[in-house]
Amino acid sequence: MGTASQVKDLLPYRLTVPATDPDSRPCPTQAGVAAVERSNDQVADLLQEYADLIAITGGDAFKVRVYEKAARSVGGYARDISGMGLGELRGIPNVGASIAAKIDEFLHTGAIHQLEELRTKIPAGVRMLTVIPSLGPKKAVTLYEELGIDSIDSLEAAIRAGLLHGLHGFGPKTEENLLHGIELMHKASERVDLGVGMGIAEEIVTALRQVPGCERCVYAGSLRRMKDTVGDIDVLATSREPATLMEAFTRLPSTGEVIAHGDTKTSIRTVAGLQVDLRVVPADSWGAALQYFTGSRAHNIRTREIAVHKKLKLSEYGLFDVATGEKIASTDEADVYGRLGLPWIPPTLREDNGEIEAALRGELPPLVTEDDLRGDLHTHTNLTDGLAPLEEMAAAAAERGYAYLAVTDHAPDLYMQRMTDEKALAQRERIRTLDGNFRGMRLLHGTELNIGPEGTVDWPPEFLAGFDLCVASLHSYFTQSREETTRRLLRACENPHIKIIGHPTARLIGRREPVDADWDAVFTACACTGTALEIDAFPDRLDLPAELARRALGKGVRFAIDSDAHAVPHLANMRYGVGTAQRGWLTTDQVINTWPLDRLLRFLQEGRQ
DNA sequence: GCCGTTTTCGGCCCGACTGTTTTCAGTCG
Numbered sequence: 064m065g066t067a068s069q070v071k072d073l074l075p076y077r078l079t080v081p082a083t084d085p086d087s088r089p090c091p092t093q094a095g096v097a098a099v100e101r102s103n104d105q106v107a108d109l110l111q112e113y114a115d116l117i118a119i120t121g122g123d124a125f126k127v128r129v130y131e132k133a134a135r136s137v138g139g140y141a142r143d144i145s146g147m148g149l150g151e152l153r154g155i156p157n158v159g160a161s162i163a164a165k166i167d168e169f170l171h172t173g174a175i176h177q178l179e180e181l182r183t184k185i186p187a188g189v190r191m192l193t194v195i196p197s198l199g200p201k202k203a204v205t206l207y208e209e210l211g212i213d214s215i216d217s218l219e220a221a222i223r224a225g226l227l228h229g230l231h232g233f234g235p236k237t238e239e240n241l242l243h244g245i246e247l248m249h250k251a252s253e254r255v256d257l258g259v260g261m262g263i264a265e266e267i268v269t270a271l272r273q274v275p276g277c278e279r280c281v282y283a284g285s286l287r288r289m290k291d292t293v294g295d296i297d298v299l300a301t302s303r304e305p306a307t308l309m310e311a312f313t314r315l316p317s318t319g320e321v322i323a324h325g326d327t328k329t330s331i332r333t334v335a336g337l338q339v340d341l342r343v344v345p346a347d348s349w350g351a352a353l354q355y356f357t358g359s360r361a362h363n364i365r366t367r368e369i370a371v372h373k374k375l376k377l378s379e380y381g382l383f384d385v386a387t388g389e390k391i392a393s394t395d396e397a398d399v400y401g402r403l404g405l406p407w408i409p410p411t412l413r414e415d416n417g418e419i420e421a422a423l424r425g426e427l428p429p430l431v432t433e434d435d436l437r438g439d440l441h442t443h444t445n446l447t448d449g450l451a452p453l454e455e456m457a458a459a460a461a462e463r464g465y466a467y468l469a470v471t472d473h474a475p476d477l478y479m480q481r482m483t484d485e486k487a488l489a490q491r492e493r494i495r496t497l498d499g500n501f502r503g504m505r506l507l508h509g510t511e512l513n514i515g516p517e518g519t520v521d522w523p524p525e526f527l528a529g530f531d532l533c534v535a536s537l538h539s540y541f542t543q544s545r546e547e548t549t550r551r552l553l554r555a556c557e558n559p560h561i562k563i564i565g566h567p568t569a570r571l572i573g574r575r576e577p578v579d580a581d582w583d584a585v586f587t588a589c590a591c592t593g594t595a596l597e598i599d600a601f602p603d604r605l606d607l608p609a610e611l612a613r614r615a616l617g618k619g620v621r622f623a624i625d626s627d628a629h630a631v632p633h634l635a636n637m638r639y640g641v642g643t644a645q646r647g648w649l650t651t652d653q654v655i656n657t658w659p660l661d662r663l664l665r666f667l668q669e670g671r672q
Numbered sequence: 673g674c675c676g677t678t679t680t681c682g683g684c685c686c687g688a689c690t691g692t693t694t695t696c697a698g699t700c701g
Binding site for chain 2: 123124125126127128129130132133156157158160161162196197198199200201202231232233234235236237240448477478480481538539
């Protein structure tokens with residue numbers, strides 16, 4: 064979570080919609096979701112944009128960094144800034160007089176005039192160029208000034224036309240990298256990550272529920288199945304006044320263009336380019352419609368086949384007896400499944416990956432839920448690259464009802480984080496002192512080690528022995544061969560102090576491919592050594608991915624679902640980690656942070672003496 | 673532009689990597 068990843072967060076859809084809504088409560092049932100975008104996120108986006116524009120216009124690099132830092136501080140600030148005065152705004156870290164004034168101006172007028180001025184000088188497309196990996200502000204401005212390139216499309220055309228030949232600093236390898244980056248962008252822009260999709264969906268659902276006549280309104284589709292990326296959003300509603308609801312949908316602030324506008328279905332594209340379908344169904348079809356629109360397609364085919372074998376017909380309107388045409392079930396999803404001879408199947412399993420067979424045998428797993436989590440085992444504070452002090456992170460974690468929290472700041476090998484032995488020991492002292500001050504929650508002192516290219520980590524065994532918990536993760540050398548990466552991960556597993564491998568594939572959804580490793584070998588090693596694999600809940604990570612988690616499950620591996628929080632609002636990302644764990648068929652027995660403290664502590668101590 | 677047990681100026685995370693250079697600029701984490 065550095066400045067670079069902040070810059071990469073500026074994908075088109077991120078300009079208007081935050082990845083996470085820190086005010087929303089974890090809520091798999093979608094009841095009472097409050098999902099209006101926080102002013103914090105809007106301001107964070109504007110400050111980051113300001114930083115980018117200063118960089119592109121060749122402004123002071125330190126100033127750029129300050130605005131980036133301020134953007135992160137505001138975005139990660141626990142309190143909602145709307146309504147805060149100048150004095151309070153200045154209390155936010157990295158916000159001084161000048162930035163506080165800009166925020167204040169935004170809160171009162173909805174704009175920052177200095178930003179508006181910069182925007183007139185640099186076309187938005189030039190800033191968008193920096194979203195391409197390996198293309199920063201310097202190269203972007205060269206392209207713009209020398210060749211007038213002001214969009215990703217015009218860049219691609221220019222490369223293919225050979226216009227970059229001879230341009231200072233742009234050799235053949237750079238061209239190749241740019242084309243590859245553009246390709247990656249195109250792939251990514253077709254889908255958005257779970258967090259972005261959820262943000263948009265909850266905002267729309269919340270808005271539609273306010274419309275007169277609306278009775279029920281939820282999102283369905285791949286979002287309800289918690290897929291790690293979504294290509295569009297399906298919203299399902301019942302209403303006494305369907306036309307009013309449809310009309311309201313087309314007029315939402317987030318609606319960019321109306322693609323189709325009918326009696327039961329309206330499709331729009333948001334200003335950020337994501338398609339959203341709203342379907343209004345009769346109230347007594349609710350269950351069948353929800354089942355149908357949740358999918359997946361493959362799962363629906365299977366359920367319909369089962370219906371056919373029972374001389375029934377299943378559609379979005381209900382389950383019908385073919386002979387008599389009589390409606391047998393439709394109002395309730397569980398009822399529809401029940402009449403097919405199946406238990407209700409959790410949406411996260413509906414992929415036709417064996418869930419139908421398991422359901423028929425009565426062997427659906429009791430999936431881990433967010434309520435089962437007793438703690439978070441991977442979090443950061445402002446001692447390294449987190450935003451909040453230890454006390455704030457602990458208070459917020461206790462607020463979530465956790466029984467334990469591990470603070471796992473980075474270790475010295477990530478040089479930029481400036482960790483030292485002294486700092487780590489001082490933090491441990493602080494943690495021991497504070498332990499018990501947060502609703503009885505147990506504070507554990509951990510660290511996130513860096514797994515080096517040879518599989519070694521930052522500290523020697525005798526120093527590692529002092530930590531309650533060591534997480535170890537890959538942060539570099541992502542392009543090593545499969546053999547090298549596998550050996551590296553195995554060596555980390557064999558270190559008796561390492562109990563969790565953090566974000567094991569190191570993928571960044573839409574931006575970085577997972578590392579290549581012999582995963583079955585890694586899973587076997589994890590099972591043998593008692594090393595848990597993390598499911599990192601950050602919506603652009605979701606790592607381990609669900610498919611790999613399920614494979615690891617078969618080998619007897621344990622897991623930790625962690626937020627990897629770098630700020631208080633990130634603690635709420637847990638729901639995405641839980642969704643991913645469910646898609647991996649995990650139950651509480653395999654997830655170590657659902658265990659009571661004493662069982663967890665035994666696990667963390669095993670083999671360390 | 674922010675910050676301060678180095679406090680109103682002077683420093684600000686800084687080293688690795690890549691591709692372009694011919695001694696270094698730009699990007700990334």
